[in-house]
Amino acid sequence: MSDILVDNKDGVAVVTLSRPASRNAVTYAMWRQLADLFRAFDGDPSVRSIILTGAGNDFSAGADILEFDAVRGDLEDSKAYEVAVDAAGDAIYQVSKPTIAALRGYCLGGAAHLAMSCDFRIAESRAIFGIPAARLSIVYGISATRKLYSLVGATEAKRILFSAKRFDAGKALDIGFIDEIAEDALSAAHDRAAELAENAPLTIAGAKFILNGCARGALDHAAADRLIDEASASHDYIEGRQAFKDKRSPRFLGQ
Structure with missing residues (x-):
C-alpha cells in the first residue's frame, strides 16, 4: 500500500499521507514523492484544487526521525535530506492550483512545513502544532522558516522555533498559523476546494504567483x-464576459 494516496474527483485532488500507525510520519521517500506529485498537478487540467491531509487521527507527526540514522546520519546526508524537504514544500507552495491543508491531531516539525506551504490551513479544535527542531539540534530550513515568518511574524516565529513548545488550534488561529477552525477539517476543506474549483484557473494561478512573490519579497x-x-x-x-451577459455560471477551461 502506498504511503501517499491520491484521489481526484470533480476537479478536487485529495492527497493523503497514509502511515497512520506512525502518525503519518514522513519518510525520505515520501518527501521526494510529494515533490514529484505536486509538480505533476501543475500540468494536469483535471485538477482544479488540491487538499493535503493525513490518514487516521493525525495530519502528520513530521519527519520520520526513526530513519534518520540511515538517511540523515552525517552532514552530506543531512544536506540531501533538506533538499528533498524543501523540494516538497516548494512544489506545494508553487503549484498554480489552490491548496488547502486539512489538519487534525498532530501537525509537527516537517509536517508544519507542508501545512505552511499550502494556501489555506483548516484545523480541527483538537489539532496540536509545534516545531521541535530545538530539541533535536536541527536548524529549521530557510524555506520553511520564511513561510513561518510570513504567516506569524518574527516574534511569534522566534517563540515557536526557540521554545520548541507545542500550541493548540486556538493559539494557531490567533497568530495566523491557520485561518479556520472547523468541526470536520476535511469536510470544510472539501467545501472550500469545490468552491475554488469553479473559478477561473488563470486568475487563481496569476494571483497566487503575485502574492507568493510579494510574500517572499522577490x-x-x-x-x-x-x-x-x-x-x-x-x-x-x-x-467570463459572456456568462456575465447571459446571467449564468461561467464554464472555465483554464485556457
Whole structure:
C-alpha cells in the first residue's frame, strides 16, 4: 500500500499521507514523492484544487526521525535530506492550483512545513502544532522558516522555533498559523476546494504567483506580466464576459 494516496474527483485532488500507525510520519521517500506529485498537478487540467491531509487521527507527526540514522546520519546526508524537504514544500507552495491543508491531531516539525506551504490551513479544535527542531539540534530550513515568518511574524516565529513548545488550534488561529477552525477539517476543506474549483484557473494561478512573490519579497514582474497577458488573451476571459451577459455560471477551461 502506498504511503501517499491520491484521489481526484470533480476537479478536487485529495492527497493523503497514509502511515497512520506512525502518525503519518514522513519518510525520505515520501518527501521526494510529494515533490514529484505536486509538480505533476501543475500540468494536469483535471485538477482544479488540491487538499493535503493525513490518514487516521493525525495530519502528520513530521519527519520520520526513526530513519534518520540511515538517511540523515552525517552532514552530506543531512544536506540531501533538506533538499528533498524543501523540494516538497516548494512544489506545494508553487503549484498554480489552490491548496488547502486539512489538519487534525498532530501537525509537527516537517509536517508544519507542508501545512505552511499550502494556501489555506483548516484545523480541527483538537489539532496540536509545534516545531521541535530545538530539541533535536536541527536548524529549521530557510524555506520553511520564511513561510513561518510570513504567516506569524518574527516574534511569534522566534517563540515557536526557540521554545520548541507545542500550541493548540486556538493559539494557531490567533497568530495566523491557520485561518479556520472547523468541526470536520476535511469536510470544510472539501467545501472550500469545490468552491475554488469553479473559478477561473488563470486568475487563481496569476494571483497566487503575485502574492507568493510579494510574500517572499522577490516578485518576478516580467513573469507576472506574462500571466496577466495570458489571462487577458484567453478563452476563459471571453467565457467570463459572456456568462456575465447571459446571467449564468461561467464554464472555465483554464485556457
